[in-house]
Amino acid sequence: MFCENDIQTLGDESREVIFQVGRAYLERHGITATQLVFDPAQHQVLLDDGPRFQEILQRIALLQGQHTKRPVSERMKELTAFAEAAMDRIARTHAAGPVAPGSRPEIDTVVQTGILLSQLLSRVPSWGERCLRCLDLLDSRTIETGHGMLDQTLSEILRMRPAAMDIYGADVERPRLLDLCLSLCGAGGDRATAPTPVMARIMARGGLADLPRCMAAMRERLLELLGGSLHLYSPEPHEEWVAMLALRQRLRAVPELEADWQLATALSRRFSRFAMPDQLNPLLAREPEYARKAIVLLQLCREIEESGARFELHGILEHYLDHRDFATKFVGPQATREDFTDLAAEISGSLVTADIPEQRKARMLELFRGHLARAVRPTGSRQMQRGQAGIEDSVAVGNLRIPLRNWSPAGLQFGPCPPGIAVGDRMSITVTIRNASLMIDFAADAEVVRVTDGLVAARYTCRDSADEPRIRAFFTV
Secondary structure, three states: OOOOHHHHHOOOHHHHHHHHHHHHHHHHHOOOOHHHHHHHHHHHHHOOHHHHHHHHHHHHHHHHHHHOOOOOOHHHHHHHHHHHHHHHHHHHHHHOOOOOOOOEEEEEEEEHHHHHHHHHHHHHOOOOHHHHHHHHHHOOOOOOOOOHHHHHHHHHHHHHHHHHHHHHOOOOOOOHHHHHHHHOOOOOOOHHHHOOOOHHHHHHHHOOOOOHHHHHHHHHHHHHHHOOOOOOOOHHHHHHHHHHHHHHHHHOOOHHHOOHHHHHHHHHHHHOOOOOOHHHHHHHHOOOHHHHHHHHHHHHHHHOOHHHHHHHHHHHHHHOOOOOOOOOOOOOOOOOOHHHHHHHHHHHHHHOOOOOHHOOOHHHHHHHHHHHHHHHOOOOHHHHOOEEEEOOEEEEEEEEEEEEEEEOOOEEEOOOOOOOOOOOOEEEEEEEEEEOOOOOEEEEEEEEEEEOOOEEEEEEEEEEOOOOHHHHHHHOO
């Protein structure tokens, strides 16, 4: 932001620049840039702090000089004159109290609004209470002309390190912090589980979508959290993959987040890691059947956007399709005729629509169809392996418990379900079975394959492999 006059010196963008260059000073003194600009007492504290005033102005001049290519010394003189004129006007207005606008109502209004907000913030001691004060003023429209000022001030507090505990709670780990930041942006979240009054208040108002600077602050925070190379949710690749898919779905639910190219780039880097051997090999090792290995690889190709990672995955997929055991290990001994048909159709359809060079895609389809013609097809029917659910059997999705209708070692049907669930959705579920032959609660990752009249059919995989033998044994008795 390049100030051309004293009105701009007091504007929202100027205070944002002051926050960026003077953040350490503001955090040390426990104030916002709004308080620094509009409180004469804070002017004096700054002027008494050695060369700090000139240091902040010089950093602003250097920052702006990089864009304007003007001499820093010349810009420094202009900024000093603007700042001194602004401080003088604020001091005179503060001393006079609320008065009618003078000869320059446009700046008088800004000054009076800023002084009022600064005073209101100074009366509450904690960062959390200041957040709530800003939200009260925003939602009540008490300061009619101060929406932008309140937005900018609240965005500062959301980024203040000393304010983090009041906003997000104590000892918050990165996965939980990601969830909370997304909730603040309006991407879901349960108000009842909000760790602080600030979080509960923002979630109750539907997030920060009407506050562009606060949304920008949250995007900045999300970008920090997505950085780095360590896992975000779990060291186990499958759990991390499922959690990352859910994260992407939540980001896409908020237009401002979906449109942010920096967030998209950071997320793309995260997904590209799943093409590396340390992540990919455990994902493939979970699936003994070659059909499901191929589906995993095709899903990775679909979700990963980085071209180099995709190229590697195409090579691995082609290797499996060309493997001599592909036909004999296409499905396992527990598979049914319906499983075989569904898997073959899914692989064929995914290959046809995959973003793979046409010549390579044609070879893959040829290999797949050749193996499919030689594959041994199961004789058992899925109906023989489907169990009718009991009255106490259920599926928990989040905090919602839904009756289970029927289930098998690979799939289940539950409902009635609330609107909003669609084919292709992935979700974490907990299945509860209570009957004379099997008493079990197991966590699973499910993918919706059909929704009919409120009933949801999904295939699932157990999160804990120790549960699988008990489930298979129940259906083979």
